[in-house]
Amino acid sequence: MKPFFFGSSANPLYGVYHPPDGNLTRKEGVLLLSAFGQEYMRAHRAYRQLANLLNKKGFPVLRFDYRGTGDSAGELEDIVLDDWRADIDAAAEELRHTAQVQSVSVVGLRLGALMGAWASEKVDIDRLCLWDPVISGTCYEEELIAILGTEGPSETNHIDDKGTLHYNGFPLYQPFREALKRIDLRSEYPVANQILHVSSKNNTYDKALADVWQNQENYTYQYIDVPGNWTFVDEFGGILLPQPIIKFIVDWFSKESSE
Amino acid sequence: MKEIVVKIGKEPALTTIFSAPKNLDTNKPAVLIFNSGVMHHIGTCRISVTIARKLARSGILAARFDFSGIGDSTTRRGNLPFEQSSVEEIRQVMDYLEQKKGIRKFIVYGLCSGADAAYEIAKVEPRICGIIQIDAYCYRTPKWYIKHYGPRLINPGVWKRILLRLVGKANHTRSEGENIDDEYLEMPSYIRVFPPRNEVAKGLQQIIDNDVSIYSIFTGGMMYTMNYHGQFEDAFRDVDFKGRLKAEWYPELDHILTHVELQKKLPEYICRWVQENSDPTSQAT
Numbered sequence: 072m073k074p075f076f077f078g079s080s081a082n083p084l085y086g087v088y089h090p091p092d093g094n095l096t097r098k099e100g101v102l103l104l105s106a107f108g109q110e111y112m113r114a115h116r117a118y119r120q121l122a123n124l125l126n127k128k129g130f131p132v133l134r135f136d137y138r139g140t141g142d143s144a145g146e147l148e149d150i151v152l153d154d155w156r157a158d159i160d161a162a163a164e165e166l167r168h169t170a171q172v173q174s175v176s177v178v179g180l181r182l183g184a185l186m187g188a189w190a191s192e193k194v195d196i197d198r199l200c201l202w203d204p205v206i207s208g209t210c211y212e213e214e215l216i217a218i219l220g221t222e223g224p225s226e227t228n229h230i231d232d233k234g235t236l237h238y239n240g241f242p243l244y245q246p247f248r249e250a251l252k253r254i255d256l257r258s259e260y261p262v263a264n265q266i267l268h269v270s271s272k273n274n275t276y277d278k279a280l281a282d283v284w285q286n287q288e289n290y291t292y293q294y295i296d297v298p299g300n301w302t303f304v305d306e307f308g309g310i311l312l313p314q315p316i317i318k319f320i321v322d323w324f325s326k327e328s329s330e
Numbered sequence: 331m332k333e334i335v336v337k338i339g340k341e342p343a344l345t346t347i348f349s350a351p352k353n354l355d356t357n358k359p360a361v362l363i364f365n366s367g368v369m370h371h372i373g374t375c376r377i378s379v380t381i382a383r384k385l386a387r388s389g390i391l392a393a394r395f396d397f398s399g400i401g402d403s404t405t406r407r408g409n410l411p412f413e414q415s416s417v418e419e420i421r422q423v424m425d426y427l428e429q430k431k432g433i434r435k436f437i438v439y440g441l442c443s444g445a446d447a448a449y450e451i452a453k454v455e456p457r458i459c460g461i462i463q464i465d466a467y468c469y470r471t472p473k474w475y476i477k478h479y480g481p482r483l484i485n486p487g488v489w490k491r492i493l494l495r496l497v498g499k500a501n502h503t504r505s506e507g508e509n510i511d512d513e514y515l516e517m518p519s520y521i522r523v524f525p526p527r528n529e530v531a532k533g534l535q536q537i538i539d540n541d542v543s544i545y546s547i548f549t550g551g552m553m554y555t556m557n558y559h560g561q562f563e564d565a566f567r568d569v570d571f572k573g574r575l576k577a578e579w580y581p582e583l584d585h586i587l588t589h590v591e592l593q594k595k596l597p598e599y600i601c602r603w604v605q606e607n608s609d610p611t612s613q614a615t
Contacts, residue, residue: 072345074335074337074402075335083333085335087402112369112372115370115401119402141372141376142379226582226589227584227589237590240586240587240593241376304586304588309367309368310369
């Protein structure tokens with residue numbers, strides 16, 4: 072596990088490179104794209120574990136923080152969505168260079184899945200795994216606003232007069248929200264050689280996406296019945312470790328890849 | 331302000347991010363920022379990053395790091411309890427900064443289990459000159475009971491619920507989180523048990539007698555043990571704080587600091603306190 076900063080000196084990105092174990096080195100690296108907000112906090116351990124297990128199968132892995140999140144430079148209010156796509160591009164390039172791999176595949180969780188699929192138009196992605204994906208910016212907002220509706224606005228969760236959606240301690244600023252709303256996976260099939268959609272949610276969003284994509288030749292949908300409520304937050308910051316999904320993703324990468 | 335990441339030590343290797351000011355004054359203390367629970371070093375709602383960068387911009391070096399096995403640090407061998415391993419690992423980071431940068435004084439910051447680690451290190455480490463704790467150990471006082479039970483005694487709804495419970499008709503509603511099996515959830519392995527009050531009073535006195543200043547912030551997430559301004563002082567009336575204690579209570583703030591306005595203000599309060607306590611010749615709050 073090698074933590075480091077990469078990218079431009081003006082906006083350094085924080086990443087952790089996980090080199091593959093032993094002699095088994097694949098020619099394919101795996102880039103992990105994070106979820107957002109408390110979902111990112113809650114998934115940090117799961118991503119570390121996923122990286123370690125992929126290493127054991129010979130894959131070099133890079134996980135990183137987008138600009139304005141985690142340890143990377145910047146504040147969210149200064150970030151536009153295109154910056155995140157540029158960050159994904161920079162991270163993929165970093166992984167190619169550091170691990171000396173021929174191809175880069177991507178795992179994206181929640182908003183990270185939406186970002187990965189969106190970035191695939193411009194970033195060269197071999198295989199794409201979408202884990203509990205946010206299927207569109209509009210659906211993401213619907214999800215969060217539905218929770219605000221149930222619980223009522225509070226000092227923590229509300230939309231302020233500038234249009235910033237505050238949710239469990241993280242802000243989504245108005246320009247960012249608007250840009251997100253322009254992305255909808257149901258109308259934009261990602262560009263990748265293989266696509267895995269793995270879901271712990273048997274909900275309308277995932278079904279809607281699976282229905283639209285089901286006839287694509289390179290698409291696989293897998294529902295796994297484990298807890299996957301990423302938006303829930305407890306008062307102690309407990310984290311979620313859906314082991315069967317992590318194992319499924321590692322197996323999917325391992326079975327389909329040549330050493 | 332510049333940030334660098336280093337791994338300190340080999341076994342375990344502690345991932346540490348330094349937020350360094352443009353001009354470092356090694357006579358000023360550095361601030362070490364601890365994990366809370368299993369949350370990695372960015373802190374709840376990224377507050378550790380905000381605090382570290384704010385401190386660096388004001389001329390103070392700040393280091394946020396992961397204890398072994400948490401976040402991006404490797405796992406420690408053996409079975410040393412957190413109370414002991416945390417002290418060893420904090421010293422590992424302090425030694426590094428003393429050797430590489432010549433810094434000899436430190437202020438430590440932590441929330442919840444991080445606050446406990448701050449308390450433990452301050453008892454035994456002479457290089458500590460200040461501790462900042464969010465939701466540190468606190469104890470109920472007679473006034474706590476009055477404030478807690480008083481309003482309930484005159485609330486008919488409470489009596490109704492008691493009666494329903496007595497006749498077995500009360501429903502227990504489970505939250506969503508409670509329905510998740512333990513195997514899929516990782517909660518802090520550190521079980522937070524408050525030591526006996528007298529023990530903590532003794533520890534606090536020891537800390538104060540070592541010329542360490544204390545800034546203790548409490549949130550509404552501690553309602554089960556704190557419910558009024560000034561309770562910390564009441565709970566430790568037998569401790570002579572010698573003017574070195576600043577205690578504040580924000581009932582509207584939750585334990586993981588999601589309150590929008592206070593999220594902005596807390597780093598300001600903390601940086602101000604650090605500045606006030608960074609001059610070796612200055613007296614405490």
